[in-house]
Amino acid sequence: MESHPRIDVSRVMADIRRRANEELRERAFDRGNTPEFSDAELFDAVERILRNAVDDADRKVLLLGEIIAGNKELTLQPSARLTSHRPVVGPIIVFVKRKLLQPLTQWLYEYSMDNFRRQAHINQILFAAVQALAIETARLRSELETARAGGGPRGSGAA
Amino acid sequence: MKLACVVQRYGGEVVGGSESHCRSIAERLAARHDVTVLTSCATDYLSWKNTYAPGATQVGAVRVMRFPVHRPRNPHEFAELNNIIASGRATPEEEAAWFQENGPQVPALLEHLKANGADYDLVLFWTYRYYPSYFGVPLVRDRAVLVPTAEEDPVIWLRALNDFFTLPRGFVFLTPEEAELVQSRVSTPLPPSCVIGSGVDAHLPGSDGHQDSRSKRAGRVPGGPFVLYLGRVDPNKGCEILLQYFQEFVHREGPRVQLVLAGPVFMPIPSHPAIVSLGFVDEQTRAALLDSARALLVPSRYESLCIALLEGWNHSVPALVNARCRVLKGQVLRSNGGLFYSNATEFITALRELLDEPDVARQIGRQGLEYVDQHYRWPTVMNTLETFLEELRRPTTNAG
8 A cells, every 4th residue: 555654734734824924914014004014023923912812712811801891881781681660561561572572573683693792702802802912011011111220121031 | 331321302313413422322332231311302402392202212222211391492582591691791590591491301301310310320411501411410420421512602601510510420522622621611620531532434435336326326516626515504613704715715716616515504605606505415425525525624613523524534535624613623633634724814825735735635634534543433432432431330339
């Protein structure tokens, strides 16, 4: 039986990612009106920060989300509970809403829900990106202050 | 061993990942053990309407006890609870209500476990998210083995699961990534576990009849080069994004390849000359498609194990999978049997690589087949599972 040299997929993927990033950078530079991306190293650093932020965004406890959690004005309330404040006829109103109005407006409800869910997901990703940038800023500020004070930069030595 | 397998639906007519997995395992366990399947009378996972007659029956070598669904699912109530769960801010009461409403509500099955659970050496539960498992595991926790089939969807983050996942005596996982995900949900080490995946029967080229005659008979396999998607065509399976990325590929590269979608359709398919939707296909057409496909596309974000991926590798087809799904990316990296993407540009570049470098693509497909040969043949899967179950039973026997 003919034997074939084994292919290491992670090496193939590293090359694909490099080419994909280069293509993305060219498009972002040419059509994105972002002259900073003429610098390939800078683009790679930005792409890395954003990608790391977005990867696992669903798993992370995000500071911004926690800070605004108690603020009802900033909390998505996608669920539409059918209720009535009227003491006697309330149950009848809820019954009518549930049996008549809800089926009639189901398509709109489902359409809205789908978009609410997407919006919530986008928010989560944006919170993660903001958090990653905030960490970068705080780290750079700290290094700058150390440097200003006459010492060498401290911390992780991040690029 | 005397074993019970608890699953939400069971039967030849039932189509579903975890249900098929349970059935395949139960039938094979029944060759050497006394196996009883405990399940509902439902076949439809949306309504949980009773279809089968309640009571004991024999399905092949397996004794099946069916319990009636007490109340079908209320779709409005369930949709509302789903939205609350998706918001990540459900109260403990809403979480409990979600597990109730997700169903199938079979209180008689729970009564059976309460009264007779101790008669079984071990009780295997499939899929943590359904009523029989969620409310059944605590009743027989000293002998409960959970096959969670967990995915990274919003349900896995419910707070009620922090405690629930500490209850079973053991876990059977489908992939190492699933084990890692469930471990991340509890603060203590998990009970003993094993990773088995699922078995795939070896595909012998030509075993389903000569390919040309099959294709002609089926008349559904394109003559030109094509890439294949197998399974339910559904936005929840990542198909919306797949279609978008593929159209972008054709826009940039020209019509050099077709995308064939083989599976029941649950979403609008754009009218596009390079996209062919076949709807449901039988086993022979499926095999014929896999024999000719240039690559198998797997765009799903949520998987605990992807059988279609294993099927593709069984036919030496290289895969292109969604890197945002840890399970798929992990499978591809372990096997060296495919490439992955996390955005449109990577999708296009990776697909271009598979089409432009046929020797590389063929070798990647062969590596996928080797991986399936090593890990996903039934004797290997059952040997791992039975050794684990024997080990798990031993302390109970000693203590008892």
